[in-house]
Amino acid sequence: GENVEQHPSTLSVQEGDSAVIKCTYSDxxxxxxxxxxxxLGKGPQLIIDIRSNVGEKKDQRIAVxxxxxxxxFSLHITETQPEDSAVYFCAASIPNFxxxxxxxxxxxxxxxxx
Amino acid sequence: NAGVxxxxxxxxxxxxxxxxxxxxxxxxxxxxxxxxxxxxxxxRLIHYSVGEGTTAKGEVPDGYNVSRLKKQNFLLGLxxxxxxxxxxxxxxxxxxGAENTEAFFGQGTRLTVV
Numbered sequence: 330g331e332n333v334e335q336h337p338s339t340l341s342v343q344e345g346d347s348a349v350i351k352c353t354y355s356d357x358x359x360x361x362x363x364x365x366x367x368x369l370g371k372g373p374q375l376i377i378d379i380r381s382n383v384g385e386k387k388d389q390r391i392a393v394x395x396x397x398x399x400x401x402f403s404l405h406i407t408e409t410q411p412e413d414s415a416v417y418f419c420a421a422s423i424p425n426f427x428x429x430x431x432x433x434x435x436x437x438x439x440x441x442x443x
Numbered sequence: 444n445a446g447v448x449x450x451x452x453x454x455x456x457x458x459x460x461x462x463x464x465x466x467x468x469x470x471x472x473x474x475x476x477x478x479x480x481x482x483x484x485x486x487r488l489i490h491y492s493v494g495e496g497t498t499a500k501g502e503v504p505d506g507y508n509v510s511r512l513k514k515q516n517f518l519l520g521l522x523x524x525x526x527x528x529x530x531x532x533x534x535x536x537x538x539x540g541a542e543n544t545e546a547f548f549g550q551g552t553r554l555t556v557v
Contacts, residue, residue: 330502338483363545372447372533372548373486418485427493427539430476430501431546435485 331356333421335434343442348409350437352419353401361422362402363431364393368415376417377404406439414441445469449534449549456524456556464519464552466534474537475517476501476546477509479530486533492517524556 332355342348354362360381365373379386379393379402386393390409395402406413416438420431450465466475473494478486488501492511506528508520517536521528531553535546 335485365548370550372535372550374548375545378545428499430488430491432488432502433478433486435483 331359331421331423331432333419333432333434335419335437337437338435339438339440341440341442342409344409344411346409348406348413348439348441350404350417350419350439351401352403352421352434353399354421354432355400356421356423357397357400358423359421360424361429362393362395363420363422364391364404365418365420365433366415367418367436373418409441411441411443414439447534447536447547447549449532449552451552452550453553454555456521456554458524458526458556460524461520461522462524462554463521464532464534464554466517466519466536466549468515468517468534468536468547470536470538470547471514472536472538472547473514474539474546475511476535476537477507477517477519478533478535479503480533480551481530489519489532524554526556528554529556530554 335352363378366376367373392405419434422429447468476491477489490509495514510518534549537546538544
């Protein structure tokens with residue numbers, strides 16, 4: 330099955346600086362890569378996703394890049410703000426005729442230092 | 444819209460006791476999932492359902508059973524709880540499979556087995 334590795338496990342950045350979280354996946358058939366944000370005491374929430382036919386996607390201060398050859402994808406947050414402090418999870422999905430499942434990375438705890 | 448609602452939010456069980464976690468969604472989603480979240484291990488899929496009356500095993504199904512008698516409800520059962528099942532459990536639902544639409548998560552159930 331798919332295996333997703335995520336780094337770093339913890340990340341602290343000064344407010345206003347950029348943060349980058351990286352993930353690698355094992356199965357070259359994976360074609361969908363979402364990122365979820367989990368705030369304290371809440372369930373994860375989708376913040377951005379990318380499909381294998383796209384190399385980069387941006388939504389305001391967040392962006393995701395995908396390198397299919399190297400089998401890795403990254404989340405970039407620019408101009409970080411205190412509300413960006415949370416745990417971030419990457420995930421990957423392999424096509425399976427309606428039985429697709431997400432395989433999650435182990436999470437990155439991002440702390441924004443005021 | 445309540446989204447995805449999990450009951451209960453907290454529970455302490457003694458080893459060997461049984462319990463059922465209830466997940467209810469009001470978005471008419473076909474797909475429902477149960478995950479467990481443990482420190483340093485991310486979200487791992489326990490069981491999932493692609494529609495009413497269907498269930499399938501995920502990554503870590505041992506010690507758990509599920510039922511999807513109604514489209515809006517997905518029940519997770521622990522027949523004989525063990526300390527290794529101490530975890531935070533999340534239910535999620537999506538309109539289509541994982542690679543097609545966003546998964547919406549509940550707020551989680553924190554279970555402690557002593």
